Structure formats: C-alpha cells, structure tokens
Amino acid sequence: MAEASFDFVVVGGGVVGSSIGLGLARRGARVAILDQGDTALRSSRVNFGLVWLQSKGDGMPEYGRWTRRSADLWTEFAAYLQDLSGIDPEHEQKGGIAFCLGEAEFEHRRNTIQRMHNQVEPWVYETRMIDRKAVEALYPGVRFGPEMVGASFGPHDGVTNPLRLLQSLHGALKRVGIAYRPDAPAQAIQSDGGGFVIDTPAGPFRAGKVVLAAGHGTTGLAATLGLEAPIVPERGQLIITERVAPILPIPASGVRQTRDGTIMIGTTHEAAPDLTTRATTANAVHIAERIVRLIPDMARVKMVRTWLGLRVLSPDGFPVYMESETHPGAYVAICHSGNTLAAVHANDLAEAFLAHRLPDTLAPFHPRRFHVSQAA
C-alpha cells in the first residue's frame, strides 16, 4: 500500500491532539491525526468542561503563566472554531468560584491562593477571597446552606461545553484539510532516516515529525521513541441532574450548570492504575452530600445519571511536553487540562513544534523533573 506522507502526524484525536493538529495546519503544515475511534478511553468526552486558572500552578509558576496565556487566548480561539466549523464550543469567561464550607476551608483556600500569588507575578491569577454576601450577590437565585462562608473568585476562569468543543474541533480539522483518521490508530512507530513511519491497521503513514498526544494511550508508544509519558490515572466521578431553570450564572469548581439547565456536580479523586471506569453509588452519595450542604434545595433535584472519567495526570499533576533526544522531531504532549490549554496548544505549542525548538518557557514541563538524580 502506498504510504500517506505528511509534515506532522499527531497521534491522538481528542481535545489535546486536535488542538495541536489544528494549530499546525493553520500555520501551513500538512497534518494527519490518527485516532482510536470510539473505543478510546477519551477524557475529552468525560469531563466537566471548566476552562480554569485559579487552581493551576501551585509549585510550578510556569504552569500558572501557561494557563493564563491560554485563558487569554480562549475567546478568540472559540470564535475561530465556531467560524470554521459552524459549531459553538459554548465558551464563557465570566469568572469562576471555589466554594468554601466552614471557616477552616475558607482559611485553607485563602492560604493556597496567597501562596500561589507569592510564587508568580500578581497579574497571573488575580484570584481573591470573597465573603458569603458577595457570593450571594453572584447567585441571586440560590439559597445557600449555613456552612457556606465564602469562596475564592477567579476573574479569568470560565467554561466550555466539552462535547461541543470536541465536535467543533473535529469540524475545524476537516475545514483546514487535516486528514483525521479514526480508523487508523497508531500501533508502532519507527524512525526512518529523515522522518517516521507509523504503522496502523489502515496502512503506514509517513511523517517528518510526530506528536504523541493520546492521553492514556501515549505511554507505550512514547517509550519506543525515547519519549516519556508518565501518567498516574485518576478517576473522577460526577453527578448529572435533571434540567433546572438557570440559577448558576457562574461556574464553580465542582458545580456548574450547562446552557440547557443540567447541573453537573463533582467530583471524586481516586487512584485508577487499572484504568477501570466503574462509577459507584458510594461516590455518588459522597458528591450529593456536599452539594446539599452547599445548596440544601439541591436535595429535591433529581439525579439523572452519574459517571466518571479518567484524568490524565502526570506524577505532579502538571503537563508534560518534550522532544525526544534520540529521535529528534518526535514530541510528546500530555496534560490533565486539555480544555483549558486548548487555546495555547493551538497557538504557542503548535508554533514551538513547527519551529522545531521548544522555548525555554516550556523547559519546566520536561519529564526530567521526575528523575530522582535530577532532584538530588
């Protein structure tokens, strides 16, 4: 079979791979995206949809700056996607809330926010603590429980509809001429003189450069190219309610209302080394208990379903970007916050891959940070 030949092959057609691929093609590269089809453990289809800054970067200020850069690019990115695909990713950036139940949570949150502000330039987060009265003013339709003492408010936070985003991205891929191949999951990759040959069930693909961005499916392929993709999978379960008249105009960490009225409530953090995806009643109860403490009226809102997704987390929770030393032109990109970082992936990261040089600002994201010898 004749090999299809591209400047870049991106392995992974979720939000991360699609954003990078779109950014590359937008800048003139001939791109193919190889995907696993509907059987993939696709985090893009099972997530909460926040485009979120205020909690990002504690211990790694570069991540805070990188996330802020993406938040700043997102509105233009959303307009670009809608223009190209005709599908609105439903992005909103009206700020975001992290509720605090009780003084202890409020103090803890205040300290965290303060610590993060101390680690980075003041313009990055601009998150501030607000008291109960100020929270109530933001949600005039909600009667909060007595424990809600306040919240942190991040003015740069927002949301997207994750399913619409993925749909919009895929629509855009088509429009810019990217070969999107859900029938051609990458099985093996060999370097071949000036480039790479990627074996798939649909035949081989040839590429000058290759980007591995397949979330939970990245690790094995990465190893064969001298790349590292350390992932510590984590389950996050959430509850979806019946539709309710609009009452939550601003998204919060762990509770938000979609445009259609559904309320999404999260979430759990469970180690998931076996990648199993079974939701449990116990988790649903745990999630429900907290939302009822926050908003007692939620006790009479019907739960429609509960489900979970697997987070793509590195050992420290920060993204991993690297170029292979043994196979130059092979890159890896894995991160938990594919929605939040979509805009910067489609811009700065795609540019870095095109320029064949990862800028110094991305150096902290190299997985060498996990090497014991480096830490000593």
Added chain:
Amino acid sequence: MFRKLPDPACATVAVTVDGQAMRVATHETAASAALLAAMGATRTSPVNGEPRAPFCMMGVCYDCLMVIDGVPSRQACLVPVRDGMRIERQAGARALAFGSAETADV
C-alpha cells in the same frame, strides 16, 4: 385517538388536570389522565421551548414530565392517580426551589 375500553363497574377517583376537574379510573396514571383530558402538550422543552406530551408511557422517554401535586418534573406515566391529585402542565425547566407546602412524596 384514545378510546377507553368500556368498564362501567370500574372505581374512579377525582383529579384535576390543569384545573379541570374530572374522574378517572383508579388504574390510570397521571399521564393517561392528561391524555384523557385532551390537554395537548403536557410540557415544553427547557432546551428549545418545543411542546411535548406523553410518548412511551413506560418511563423511558421523559416526555411526560409534569407538575404533580406541586412537585415538578415528575414522570407522569409512572405516577398512579389518587383522589384529589393535581396534575399540571410544566413550562420549561423546573425551579431549583419550590414551596415548602408542596412537598408531596416524591
């Protein structure tokens, strides 16, 4: 369109469907009572405002969501009628909170 099989001996209960008093057989559901009342649309979609009415009558389609005894978003096809029941059309999405007097068993 809907024609009841004749059963003159059947016991009945009094209900109101959007305020209209009627007697229906004890084995009816709130959804079938609404159909017998020929009220047309029993709710509107919270997403696009389109009219909806009971469709599957077996708890699957959720098109029969109605306000029953003040409790919104009940699946009317799964709620057996009982004497004095108030069955009302639902407009769009329910409110988060509804009055404390309206806490019928759900």
